[in-house]
Amino acid sequence: MTSYNLFFDAGSKASFAQLQNENQLLIKENMELSVENDLLELAIQNKQQNDLHAEKFAREELNLIFRGEEFISFQETPSDAPK
Numbered sequence: 001m002t003s004y005n006l007f008f009d010a011g012s013k014a015s016f017a018q019l020q021n022e023n024q025l026l027i028k029e030n031m032e033l034s035v036e037n038d039l040l041e042l043a044i045q046n047k048q049q050n051d052l053h054a055e056k057f058a059r060e061e062l063n064l065i066f067r068g069e070e071f072i073s074f075q076e077t078p079s080d081a082p083k
Contacts, residue, residue: 058064
């Protein structure tokens with residue numbers, strides 16, 4: 001009975017080896033994601049410290065302007081629309 005459980009049960013060596021392989025793959029994937037996360041954090045920090053990036057974001061995403069400037073907005077029309 002004990003031998004049966006060791007080789008064929010849910011806790012058998014084969015399933016244990018499969019779980020170890022899966023664990024190794026997940027560890028590798030986690031390390032790759034950690035490196036990618038570190039790079040993204042560095043990019044965010046660089047952009048937060050860069051005044052030109054902050055100005056570009058304010059102008060393009062938030063439609064902000066400096067005092068004394070005029071804001072001009074263009075309306076896009078479909079290419080097949082009559083002129």
